[in-house]
Amino acid sequence: MGDTPELRLYNTLTREKSGFAPIDPDNVRMYVCGPTVYDYAHIGNARPAIVFDVLYRRLRHLYGEAHVKYVRNITDVDDKINARALRDYPDMELNAAIRLVTEKTYDQYQKDVKALGCLAPDVQPRATEHIAKMVEINQMLLDKGNAYIATGAEGREVLFATGSMPDYGQLSKRKLDEQQAGARIAVEGHKKNPGDFVLWKESAGDQPGWHANYRIGGETVSIHGRPGWHIECSAMSAVHLGETFDIHGGGLDLIFPHHENEIAQSRCAYGHDVMANVWMHNGFLQVEGRKMSKSDGNFVTIHELLETEKFGGRTWPGPVLRLAMLMTHYREPIDFSLKRLEEAERLLAKWPEVQVSSIGPHESVVAALADDLNTPLAIQAVHALAQSGDPAYAASAALLGIAPKKVEIAVAIAEGLDAIIQMRLEMLKAKNFAEADRIREDLLAKGIQLKDGKDAATGERVTTWEVKR
Numbered sequence: 001m002g003d004t005p006e007l008r009l010y011n012t013l014t015r016e017k018s019g020f021a022p023i024d025p026d027n028v029r030m031y032v033c034g035p036t037v038y039d040y041a042h043i044g045n046a047r048p049a050i051v052f053d054v055l056y057r058r059l060r061h062l063y064g065e066a067h068v069k070y071v072r073n074i075t076d077v078d079d080k081i082n083a084r085a086l087r088d089y090p091d092m093e094l095n096a097a098i099r100l101v102t103e104k105t106y107d108q109y110q111k112d113v114k115a116l117g118c119l120a121p122d123v124q125p126r127a128t129e130h131i132a133k134m135v136e137i138n139q140m141l142l143d144k145g146n147a148y149i150a151t152g153a154e155g156r157e158v159l160f161a162t163g164s165m166p167d168y169g170q171l172s173k174r175k176l177d178e179q180q181a182g183a184r185i186a187v188e189g190h191k192k193n194p195g196d197f198v199l200w201k202e203s204a205g206d207q208p209g210w211h212a213n214y215r216i217g218g219e220t221v222s223i224h225g226r227p228g229w230h231i232e233c234s235a236m237s238a239v240h241l242g243e244t245f246d247i248h249g250g251g252l253d254l255i256f257p258h259h260e261n262e263i264a265q266s267r268c269a270y271g272h273d274v275m276a277n278v279w280m281h282n283g284f285l286q287v288e289g290r291k292m293s294k295s296d297g298n299f300v301t302i303h304e305l306l307e308t309e310k311f312g313g314r315t316w317p318g319p320v321l322r323l324a325m326l327m328t329h330y331r332e333p334i335d336f337s338l339k340r341l342e343e344a345e346r347l348l349a350k351w352p353e354v355q356v357s358s359i360g361p362h363e364s365v366v367a368a369l370a371d372d373l374n375t376p377l378a379i380q381a382v383h384a385l386a387q388s389g390d391p392a393y394a395a396s397a398a399l400l401g402i403a404p405k406k407v408e409i410a411v412a413i414a415e416g417l418d419a420i421i422q423m424r425l426e427m428l429k430a431k432n433f434a435e436a437d438r439i440r441e442d443l444l445a446k447g448i449q450l451k452d453g454k455d456a457a458t459g460e461r462v463t464t465w466e467v468k469r
Contacts, residue, residue: 005370007062009247010331012255012279013171017372020278022246028059028068029245031237031276033254034124036075037102040301041109043321043336044251044285044292046116050322050401051282051330051373052249053118057399058369061361070121071240076102077127077227082208094208095128112302115318117401125236127227133235134227135212137269138199142214146268147199149214149221150190155202156223158214162195165264171279172256197261198228230261237275238266248276252283283333312338319402320345326375326400347379351386351397353447361399362392375400417448421463424450428461 007020022028032052035041052072059068076098089097114120138158141147146164150157162168169175202225203209209226237245243266250259259279266275287298304310305321324344328334362385368378378400385393397403420439427436440450443465451464 004062005367007058007370008372009278009280010372011277012281013274015173020246022063023244023277025063026067028063029241030056030059030068030070030247030249031233031241031245032070032072032121032248033233033250033258034072034074035109036078036081037105037109038078038081040105040303041112042292042299042301043287043305045109046113046302046321047282047285047325047330047334048249048251049113049118050116050325052280053113053401054326054369054373054375054399055247055249055280056119056121057401058373061366061399069123069241071123071125071237072121073233073236074102074106074124074126075232076106077131077232079226082226086206086208094210097208098128108303112306115306116302117318117322117403119401123240125240127232127236130232130235130239131210131227133239134231135200135210135214137231137235137238137265138212139214140269141199141265142216144268146264148192149216149223150192152190155204155225156221157190157198157202158200158223159191159196160199160261160264160268161192162197162264163193165268168195168264169260171260171263174256174260197230197257199231199265200227201225230258231265233258233262234265234269234275237262238270243270244272244274245276247278247280249280249282252281255281282330283328285334285336287335288337289335312341316341316345320348323348323379323402327379329376330373347383348402350383351393351402359391359395361396362390365392365396365399369399417465421450421465425461425463 008017009020010017030052032048035045049072052070056068056070081098081101082094085092085094085097085101089100092100110120138147141160142149142158145161147158147160150159200212200214200223202223207226209224211222211224214221214223237248248259248262263275267273286292287300290296290298292299300311302321305316306318307315309315320341321344324336324340325334327340327344362381364381365378365385368374368381371377382393382396382400382402384390385396394403420443424436424439427433427439443450449466451466453462453464454460455462
């Protein structure tokens with residue numbers, strides 16, 4: 001890697017920043033908790049999408065695109081989703097009904113994060129496609145004595161026994177006797193420990209669910225039910241990244257109970273000391289200095305910011321929203337405000353559209369991101385490059401996911417551009433000026449300016465191109 005600075009990341013598990021060393025440099029693996037596709041994603045959901053997209057870009061730059069695998073899950077197992085699927089499509093197979101219920105919000109989420117400049121993860125698994133793996137892990141935990149079956153007010157449940165794991169609570173640094181229930185139900189007397197959480201819960205006759213057979217002491221217990229929240233991510237990460245992997249990310253609010261319980265399930269099931277080596281969490285988000293809530297009227301979705309005039313009486317371009325997020329370090333709390341958006345917009349207006357270049361990102365930007373994704377410092381460095389006209393500006397901005405639109409267009413067509421220019425030169429030789437002019441105008445509409453001239457040595461017509469400013 002030459003003089004490339006070491007990538008240092010803050011690890012929530014150890015509470016310190018240290019050099020990142022992947023398990024396998026040829027197969028760097030990252031898992032990030034994605035959205036529950038019950039409703040449109042709010043602006044708080046945009047922060048982890050943007051933060052871990054920057055990390056994804058940095059890892060691909062460091063290890064090569066072919067050697068990084070990014071998995072961001074889609075949670076489509078949820079009691080509200082299931083109930084709506086049962087109500088709207090009572091005669092349809094459950095998975096198919098859930099897919100119809102969630103497809104609209106899933107598609108909108110993909111459009112939203114794309115508009116924010118986020119690359120598509122390598123895999124976006126759905127929870128409903130991994131039910132069998134969840135049941136398999138639950139059985140492993142039952143076999144090892146880390147889980148038990150008990151009957152609560154809503155039926156039978158497979159519960160994780162937190163008391164069976166001596167070092168439970170390492171991520172959140174909470175002692176077991178201080179834990180509160182991390183499941184989606186209240187603490188009840190059928191639990192051995194108040195902190196025990198649901199792995200699988202029985203569905204009543206009118207509730208959707210899946211059939212699962214669990215073996216207990218030589219007997220089979222059949223429970224038609226649905227998974228608990230935490231087991232979903234343990235199953236999906238294991239299928240797509242393995243029993244242990246490099247980085248697990250998400251919002252600060254997921255440290256406990258979600259990530260703590262993921263660790264418990266995966267470590268006990270597979271017998272490893274860790275689930276992921278590095279745990280990263282982005283800070284909380286407020287809107288105009290207040291916690292975002294529908295009751296306070298400051299709840300805003302990504303879609304509303306991009307497409308409606310709800311916030312500040314206008315729509316906001318995706319690059320402006322992205323830059324506004326990155327102006328605060330990912331671990332710090334952020335106040336998402338009209339003032340912040342206007343500041344980001346003014347700054348972005350000073351970043352020019354530039355000629356495509358093969359020059360890579362500037363060392364100042366690489367160094368800033370290598371220091372635990374210091375995006376505020378990286379933005380300062382990109383701004384300095386933009387103002388000085390440094391040829392490394394375009395790739396440096398792209399490393400933050402903020403490449404000028406016309407540059408992106410030029411990059412997309414550059415490989416085939418030489419062939420187009422040669423075809424147009426042949427038309428000019430044949431005096432087919434109308435078709436040659438049409439090609440010129442089409443490229444101009446795409447942001448590519450053709451310039452005709454003569455070769456100084458041969459006198460033959462030559463054509464060069466540049467990005468139109």
